[in-house]
Amino acid sequence: MTSNHHAFPGTPLSEDEFRQGKILFNHDRLNGNFAWDTGIAIGSYLAGLKEGYLSGSRCAHCRKVVIPPRVVCEWCFRPMDTYVRLGDTGTVNTFSLCYVTWDVQRIIDPEMPAVIEIDGASPGHGILHKLGEVDPQALHIGMRVRAVWKPAEQRTGAITDILYFKPTGEEETR
Amino acid sequence: MTLLERDPHAPDNWQGSLPVTNRYTFGLAGERFFRALKENGQITGTYCSACDHTYVPAQTYCERCLTELDDWRDIGLVGEVHTYTILHVDLDGCQKSNPEIIAFVRMGDGGLVHRLGNVAPDGIEFGMRVQAILKPPAERQGSILDILYFEPAAA
Numbered sequence: 001m002t003s004n005h006h007a008f009p010g011t012p013l014s015e016d017e018f019r020q021g022k023i024l025f026n027h028d029r030l031n032g033n034f035a036w037d038t039g040i041a042i043g044s045y046l047a048g049l050k051e052g053y054l055s056g057s058r059c060a061h062c063r064k065v066v067i068p069p070r071v072v073c074e075w076c077f078r079p080m081d082t083y084v085r086l087g088d089t090g091t092v093n094t095f096s097l098c099y100v101t102w103d104v105q106r107i108i109d110p111e112m113p114a115v116i117e118i119d120g121a122s123p124g125h126g127i128l129h130k131l132g133e134v135d136p137q138a139l140h141i142g143m144r145v146r147a148v149w150k151p152a153e154q155r156t157g158a159i160t161d162i163l164y165f166k167p168t169g170e171e172e173t174r
Numbered sequence: 175m176t177l178l179e180r181d182p183h184a185p186d187n188w189q190g191s192l193p194v195t196n197r198y199t200f201g202l203a204g205e206r207f208f209r210a211l212k213e214n215g216q217i218t219g220t221y222c223s224a225c226d227h228t229y230v231p232a233q234t235y236c237e238r239c240l241t242e243l244d245d246w247r248d249i250g251l252v253g254e255v256h257t258y259t260i261l262h263v264d265l266d267g268c269q270k271s272n273p274e275i276i277a278f279v280r281m282g283d284g285g286l287v288h289r290l291g292n293v294a295p296d297g298i299e300f301g302m303r304v305q306a307i308l309k310p311p312a313e314r315q316g317s318i319l320d321i322l323y324f325e326p327a328a329a
Contacts, residue, residue, distance in 0.1 A: 024208045024316035024317075025197050028196050028197075029196070030192065030194040030196075032191055033190070033192075034192070035189050036188040036189075036190070038185055040178065040180050044181040046184055047181050047185070057177060079178075082177070158188075
């Protein structure tokens with residue numbers, strides 16, 4: 001609809017007019033602080049990331065291993081039985097090449113978000129993360145990748161303790 | 175084993191802050207109102223001759239007859255206390271050591287909401303004449319806080 005409008009009514013203002021004090025204004029900020037409870041299962045997942053490993057949880061009834069770990073099985077609604085330590089390697093399940101940043105600036109080297117099926121978890125179970133040290137043109141589904149971790153002293157118990165996943169270079173089985 | 179124990183080494187919460195900022199411009203009439211306050215130390219209003227009504231703070235349009243208003247008037251710094259309230263708690267809900275008095279000060283046919291100063295809570299009367307005390311010209315920023323407070327006007 002707005003494409004039909006070439007001149008919008010109103011008083012246009014430029015950034016210079018603000019900077020040079022030609023326009024009076026109030027600058028304000030919301031005090032939007034929050035604390036999000038990590039919960040039992042995600043808490044232990046984040047503690048694992050700080051130690052440098054990925055973990056999931058296992059339902060003995062469904063014989064499913066999910067990542068990130070959950071307290072309750074999504075299929076049978078029974079409590080999960082145990083945490084499982086998983087590898088930090090996996091397979092690219094799907095990916096995207098993203099040539100804009102979150103605030104819509106064009107970039108030359110694309111961000112490469114991907115869902116990575118983690119080794120040790122049930123087939124189809126993975127996490128969303130970024131890929132790095134890979135040629136965007138060579139990137140493909142089924143590629144084997146390994147986590148690149150931050151140095152231990154810089155890890156805080158966050159998903160960003162893994163910087164990105166990079167190709168392992170191993171032969172692919174599928 | 176069920177997974178009902180919290181890992182004592184796990185981070186128990188994630189902390190963050192939403193980076194939400196905003197910039198509010200005062201509009202055509204507001205710009206001129208705050209310029210007059212900042213540069214000349216005046217409180218201004220606009221007058222509608224058809225409705226015989228003086229808007230304070232100044233407005234661009236008469237909200238009774240929708241005429242565009244261009245009769246700008248210096249209202250002076252004196253108004254009357256129309257109503258007031260005494261604030262005993264601050265924004266965080268804590269008890270204030272010095273209760274603050276907030277009043278609607280009638281000026282022209284409108285008025286301003288602002289602080290009262292140099293007056294004890296039991297010394298306030300409805301209809302009391304009060305005068306705006308402004309910041310020194312060099313410190314004014316074109317904000318309603320360029321008025322420090324209203325205090326009882328000399329008779």
